[in-house]
Structures are given as structure tokens and as C-alpha cells.
Amino acid sequence: MTPRLEIALVRDLPPFSGIDEKSLRDILDMARASRVKVGERVFEQDGEAREFFLLLDGNIRVVKLTPDGEQVVPRYISAGELFGIARALNMETYPASAVAASDCVVLSWPTAVWDGLVAKHPTFATNTYRTVGKRLAETQQQVVELATARVEQRVANAILKLANQTGRRTPEGILIDFPVTRQDISEMTGTTLHTVSRLMSSWEDLGWVKSGLKMITLVEGHKLVLVANGVKPDKR
Amino acid sequence: MTPRLEIALVRDLPPFSGIDEKSLRDILDMARASRVKVGERVFEQDGEAREFFLLLDGNIRVVKLTPDGEQVVPRYISAGELFGIARALNMETYPASAVAASDCVVLSWPTAVWDGLVAKHPTFATNTYRTVGKRLAETQQQVVELATARVEQRVANAILKLANQTGRRTPEGILIDFPVTRQDISEMTGTTLHTVSRLMSSWEDLGWVKSGLKMITLVEGHKLVLVANGVKPDKR
DNA sequence: GGTGCCCTTTGCGAAAGTGCAAACTGAAAT
DNA sequence: ATTTCAGTTTGCACTTTCGCAAAGGGCACC
CATH class of the missing domain: 2.60.120.10 (Jelly Rolls)
Incomplete structure (x- = not known):
């Protein structure tokens, strides 16, 4: 027994x-x-x-x-x-x-x-x-x-939600504590893995996230919050 | 009392x-x-x-x-x-x-x-x-x-849902029995009233729906079902 | 029976996002 | 060490949909 x-x-x-x-x-x-x-x-x-x-x-x-x-x-x-x-x-x-x-x-x-x-x-x-x-x-x-938000906002939001829900503090930022692919994110947000990849690459260039294979670390959460809320980065 | x-x-x-x-x-x-x-x-x-x-x-x-x-x-x-x-x-x-x-x-x-x-x-x-x-x-x-359907499919689906839910048989087809504007439909489907208007005009030309001010009659439901399911009309 | 107001239509240019194709990368398996 | 393979990146052309602007139409209220 x-x-x-x-x-x-x-x-x-x-x-x-x-x-x-x-x-x-x-x-x-x-x-x-x-x-x-x-x-x-x-x-x-x-x-x-x-x-x-x-x-x-x-x-x-x-x-x-x-x-x-x-x-x-x-x-x-x-x-x-x-x-x-x-x-x-x-x-x-x-x-x-x-x-x-x-x-x-x-x-x-x-x-x-x-x-x-x-x-x-x-x-x-x-x-x-x-x-x-x-x-x-x-x-x-x-x-x-x-119904109302652009892809960019939805992807930012998805990452924030995951980080909040299951994030683990690391020296670099908040690590999403299980394997997530670009495809997974795209299926959460109703877009394609390509678009997710492009967005995340651009955020990585800005230093807002760090990502590797099936791994995402949120570095500057507040920046993504702005994106999620539809604040457009300075066009210059 | x-x-x-x-x-x-x-x-x-x-x-x-x-x-x-x-x-x-x-x-x-x-x-x-x-x-x-x-x-x-x-x-x-x-x-x-x-x-x-x-x-x-x-x-x-x-x-x-x-x-x-x-x-x-x-x-x-x-x-x-x-x-x-x-x-x-x-x-x-x-x-x-x-x-x-x-x-x-x-x-x-x-x-x-x-x-x-x-x-x-x-x-x-x-x-x-x-x-x-x-x-x-x-x-x-x-x-x-x-997340997965195009605007066209979603709008078709919204009209079908309304017709099923509250439709009344008339000689011309199934009338949605309360005032619905293009704006309303767009708010159900996450698009703009303009796009809804364009879609409905095209369906009206094909004789699939009949619409007036705040009024929609479903004439050929089965056609809209096809649209809702993503079947594209013959490209010719 | 005219007028104002909503609702609707439509044209045009622009933006966002897709789809395809190809190349790249890193981890795991042999 | 090499191979393999899933996952990722990126360029480019293309489609879908939007946004704006302007005009049109019908109903209700005066």
C-alpha cells in the first residue's frame, strides 16, 4: 500500500x-x-x-x-x-x-x-x-x-505573465523557470514564431531580455511593461 | 405590494x-x-x-x-x-x-x-x-x-452566432432580431467598423446577406459558414 | 418637410504582420 | 569528434487589415 x-x-x-x-x-x-x-x-x-x-x-x-x-x-x-x-x-x-x-x-x-x-x-x-x-x-x-492590442504588446505581456507566474531571480534578471520556445510564445499570443523571434531579438539588442535556447530571462521588466501598454519607443 | x-x-x-x-x-x-x-x-x-x-x-x-x-x-x-x-x-x-x-x-x-x-x-x-x-x-x-482566424472568418462567425442565438425567420432569411451596428460587430470581432462594412458590402453583393441600418438578415447561411471555416472563394 | 445626427460606404495610402526560404546555432546523441 | 536535429534568426516579397478622409443615406425630431 x-x-x-x-x-x-x-x-x-x-x-x-x-x-x-x-x-x-x-x-x-x-x-x-x-x-x-x-x-x-x-x-x-x-x-x-x-x-x-x-x-x-x-x-x-x-x-x-x-x-x-x-x-x-x-x-x-x-x-x-x-x-x-x-x-x-x-x-x-x-x-x-x-x-x-x-x-x-x-x-x-x-x-x-x-x-x-x-x-x-x-x-x-x-x-x-x-x-x-x-x-x-x-x-x-x-x-x-x-481584440485590441498589437502583436508587440501581446508578446511583451506573455513574457511578463510567465515571468511573474514562474520566474526565478538570477543575477541577470528574472528567469522563466522552464523551457519555452518561440513557438510556445507565438501560440500564447496568436502570432508566428518568426514574429516572436524578431521582437525578442530586438529587445535583446536593447538589453531588455536575455534569451537562449528555450530560455528567457527578463532583464528590464519595466521596459516590457511599457511595450505591453502600447507605449511606442522614441522614433528617432 | x-x-x-x-x-x-x-x-x-x-x-x-x-x-x-x-x-x-x-x-x-x-x-x-x-x-x-x-x-x-x-x-x-x-x-x-x-x-x-x-x-x-x-x-x-x-x-x-x-x-x-x-x-x-x-x-x-x-x-x-x-x-x-x-x-x-x-x-x-x-x-x-x-x-x-x-x-x-x-x-x-x-x-x-x-x-x-x-x-x-x-x-x-x-x-x-x-x-x-x-x-x-x-x-x-x-x-x-x-488567435488563429482571419478577420473575414471572425466576422462571418459573429453574424452566424447572432443569427443562431436570436434570429427570427422572415421571408428573406434569418433576421437578427435587435439593432446591431457595424461598430458592434467590429467590437465582437476585434476589428474596425470599416472592415466590417467592406466585408458585409461584398457579401451583400453576392446575395449572402441583406443589411440595412442597424439591421442584418442572413440569406445564405451556408455560404457564410464556408467563409467562417476559411474556405476561400474561387480566385478567378 | 427640413435639418441634424448617426450610421454606413468607399477610396487610397500606409503599416503591421505573415509566409517562405535559407542559413545558422548549440545541445545531445553516436 | 562528428553528426544530427530541433530550435532560432533573418531577409524579402506579399497580403491583410488599418487609418484617415470624405461623401452618402435614412430616420427621427423639430
């Missing part, structure tokens, strides 16, 4: 805030922990939603595939977040795929326990719906951005 | 499906009905979410304002739908404004009754979360569309 999961693993995570240890024990006892290697998929778009998940460590890329084979990345999940919670919204299939962007540790619960869980631990339900609300708000924000 | 609201008004609407008449009576007794004239606002973006609403008749345009004053229209609400349900997602303010796109009749409940309502009528909660799930899915779909 697998050892019981440590309460300390999850006690301080937002999804479980305000839940007493006894309830936590109860919730954790229904979960299973597993590792997912970078590049592997946790679940598949349109697949039956048999489980829901909590990301303990690593980064998950959420990917939507369009009918004609293009990919869009509506968000990244970072440690401490719930994901794959289709069931919370009465959906039977996952609306997107989840790919490990770095090696991950995830907890998973069978979807079947959802209703009981929510009924028995209303605080958990409340926390979850707060998450859903935040995601809906973020997604709508993305619609607004795609 | 105002007369009691008729159960028949709402009995068959999706938000109340599966709810017995006694519960319905209970729920309705907390509601207040009101009329909203075209152009008036039901609530304001960032305003405190004091109430949530059910649209009994008419059409509501949901509007988000960007920091630099541009408008985006993420969705239209049509009769029978809940809206302004920020409270369901533990949010304190409305994330967008709601404007009557035609004369409307709405029911409203004080946000304060939400928790009790959900606790007492779990079916209602379930229905609501299903709605939220659908909206999240639709919004993500919009992100995908904005």
Missing part, C-alpha cells in the same frame, strides 16, 4: 485555504500522486474527464487544437493550482489538453468523488469556484487583449 | 430546469422584475455586484472597456439566460457592463440571497455552474478564434 500523502504538501495551497486538517486528511486520502515527465500529457482534449488534478510541482501547458491543426495555448498552470476541473462545471470532457512543460508532480482524484467532496467540504467548493472565476476573468482579459 | 411573479414565466428556462414548483415559488419570491429600455445599462463594469439577473425578454450586450477607451463585446445574452452572476464565482464586482441591446425585461435578485439559494436549491446551483462552464468554454473558443 502506498504511504499516506503528507498534509504539509498541500496545507498552504490556495485551493485548500481555510480547510481544517481533519478534512484535508479526508480529501488527501482520496488522491493519488504521480510524476509526469516533461512533454508527457496529463490528459487529452475531448477525452472523458475521469479525474481532476492538483499540480504540486512543475509547470503545465494547456493546449487547444483547432480544427485545422493549429495550436493555441490559453494558459500555463503553475505549482499549487487545480486543473482539469471540467467536472466542477458539469462538463464531461476536457476542453483542452494538458502537457507537462517541465517535469511535474501531480495529485489526482477520480471525478466520481467530486460531488461528495463538494458536499462535504463546502470551503473547498468555494475555493474552487473562486479559481474558476479567476480563470474566466483571465480568459476574458485575453479576448480583450487579442 | 407588487403582485407575485408567475411561475410560468420561468418554469421552462434552462436555469430552472429540474426544479420543483415549490422551490421555484420560493426562488421567485426573492426576485424583482423590471424593464430596461434599449441603451440603458443594467450594471456597470467594476461596480459592486449587488444583484444578479435573469433576462426574461430582450437582448443584453456585454461590454468590456479597455484602459485606453476601446470597447470589446465578449458576448450577447438572450432571453432565458442568467447574467451578472459574479457572486457565483466569488467576485465582488462585475467584470463587464451590461447594456440593453433592445428593450428588456429582467428579474433581479440581491446578491445576498445567493448563498442561501444555492444551499437550499442545489439543482439551481448545478444549473448555474453548467452555464458558467459553457461560458468559459465559449470564451476560450473565442480566444482560439481571435
Whole structure:
């Protein structure tokens, strides 16, 4: 038999805030922990939603595939977040795929326990719906951005978001702590890897970012904030 | 004292499906009905979410304002739908404004009754979360569309969506049953009224739509479906 | 029944971003 | 050490879409 999961693993995570240890024990006892290697998929778009998940460590890329084979990345999940919670919204299939962007540790619960869980631990339900609300708000924000902002602004914003979400301080600046390609950024922002490459090269020339293979370091965040807000650099 | 609201008004609407008449009576007794004239606002973006609403008749345009004053229209609400349900997602303010796109009749409940309502009528909660799930899915779909489809496809799609949602059969085709301007369509699709006008003029020349002042009739829907899917007309 | 105001149309030039092609680079595998 | 390959860079022509400007049209209000 697998050892019981440590309460300390999850006690301080937002999804479980305000839940007493006894309830936590109860919730954790229904979960299973597993590792997912970078590049592997946790679940598949349109697949039956048999489980829901909590990301303990690593980064998950959420990917939507369009009918004609293009990919869009509506968000990244970072440690401490719930994901794959289709069931919370009465959906039977996952609306997107989840790919490990770095090696991950995830907890998973069978979807079947959802209703009981929510009924028995209303605080958990409340926390979850707060998450859903935040995601809906973020997604709508993305619609607004795609509808009104230029590519340049959107790419700057994507990099800032990643740096905020999962950045690690280094001597040179804030390093995005998992492999991100130009292609990934382009799929987050609705453009091409070429355009992303051009933009990042120009920012690198200005010393605002430092980038290598699958690696981006934010050096002068405030400059990118200006770009994201549509402030044009002096034309001279 | 105002007369009691008729159960028949709402009995068959999706938000109340599966709810017995006694519960319905209970729920309705907390509601207040009101009329909203075209152009008036039901609530304001960032305003405190004091109430949530059910649209009994008419059409509501949901509007988000960007920091630099541009408008985006993420969705239209049509009769029978809940809206302004920020409270369901533990949010304190409305994330967008709601404007009557035609004369409307709405029911409203004080946000304060939400928790009790959900606790007492779990079916209602379930229905609501299903709605939220659908909206999240639709919004993500919009992100995908904005990220990958050309303006032409997005505009075609917007018209198709409106026609499906609120279209009325007429001898000429399917009429979108409330005033929509080119500007409105452009705000739904992230483009300019000019481009929308050009596209619609060209479709009108082909006989695929008929349009007048604030009025659009879909004549050959299947043609627009092709456009929406990115099928290019014969280049000849 | 005229006038003002919104909404719409359209032309033209310019800008933004794409698509293609080719070359380059660095890490990992043999 | 060499090879391989995914990821990146960059030039150039081209398309899409925008922005501006000006004109046209219809409805409602006086």
C-alpha cells in the first residue's frame, strides 16, 4: 500500500485555504500522486474527464487544437493550482489538453468523488469556484487583449505573465523557470514564431531580455511593461 | 405590494430546469422584475455586484472597456439566460457592463440571497455552474478564434452566432432580431467598423446577406459558414 | 418637410504582420 | 569528434487589415 500523502504538501495551497486538517486528511486520502515527465500529457482534449488534478510541482501547458491543426495555448498552470476541473462545471470532457512543460508532480482524484467532496467540504467548493472565476476573468482579459492590442504588446505581456507566474531571480534578471520556445510564445499570443523571434531579438539588442535556447530571462521588466501598454519607443 | 411573479414565466428556462414548483415559488419570491429600455445599462463594469439577473425578454450586450477607451463585446445574452452572476464565482464586482441591446425585461435578485439559494436549491446551483462552464468554454473558443482566424472568418462567425442565438425567420432569411451596428460587430470581432462594412458590402453583393441600418438578415447561411471555416472563394 | 445626427460606404495610402526560404546555432546523441 | 536535429534568426516579397478622409443615406425630431 502506498504511504499516506503528507498534509504539509498541500496545507498552504490556495485551493485548500481555510480547510481544517481533519478534512484535508479526508480529501488527501482520496488522491493519488504521480510524476509526469516533461512533454508527457496529463490528459487529452475531448477525452472523458475521469479525474481532476492538483499540480504540486512543475509547470503545465494547456493546449487547444483547432480544427485545422493549429495550436493555441490559453494558459500555463503553475505549482499549487487545480486543473482539469471540467467536472466542477458539469462538463464531461476536457476542453483542452494538458502537457507537462517541465517535469511535474501531480495529485489526482477520480471525478466520481467530486460531488461528495463538494458536499462535504463546502470551503473547498468555494475555493474552487473562486479559481474558476479567476480563470474566466483571465480568459476574458485575453479576448480583450487579442481584440485590441498589437502583436508587440501581446508578446511583451506573455513574457511578463510567465515571468511573474514562474520566474526565478538570477543575477541577470528574472528567469522563466522552464523551457519555452518561440513557438510556445507565438501560440500564447496568436502570432508566428518568426514574429516572436524578431521582437525578442530586438529587445535583446536593447538589453531588455536575455534569451537562449528555450530560455528567457527578463532583464528590464519595466521596459516590457511599457511595450505591453502600447507605449511606442522614441522614433528617432 | 407588487403582485407575485408567475411561475410560468420561468418554469421552462434552462436555469430552472429540474426544479420543483415549490422551490421555484420560493426562488421567485426573492426576485424583482423590471424593464430596461434599449441603451440603458443594467450594471456597470467594476461596480459592486449587488444583484444578479435573469433576462426574461430582450437582448443584453456585454461590454468590456479597455484602459485606453476601446470597447470589446465578449458576448450577447438572450432571453432565458442568467447574467451578472459574479457572486457565483466569488467576485465582488462585475467584470463587464451590461447594456440593453433592445428593450428588456429582467428579474433581479440581491446578491445576498445567493448563498442561501444555492444551499437550499442545489439543482439551481448545478444549473448555474453548467452555464458558467459553457461560458468559459465559449470564451476560450473565442480566444482560439481571435488567435488563429482571419478577420473575414471572425466576422462571418459573429453574424452566424447572432443569427443562431436570436434570429427570427422572415421571408428573406434569418433576421437578427435587435439593432446591431457595424461598430458592434467590429467590437465582437476585434476589428474596425470599416472592415466590417467592406466585408458585409461584398457579401451583400453576392446575395449572402441583406443589411440595412442597424439591421442584418442572413440569406445564405451556408455560404457564410464556408467563409467562417476559411474556405476561400474561387480566385478567378 | 427640413435639418441634424448617426450610421454606413468607399477610396487610397500606409503599416503591421505573415509566409517562405535559407542559413545558422548549440545541445545531445553516436 | 562528428553528426544530427530541433530550435532560432533573418531577409524579402506579399497580403491583410488599418487609418484617415470624405461623401452618402435614412430616420427621427423639430
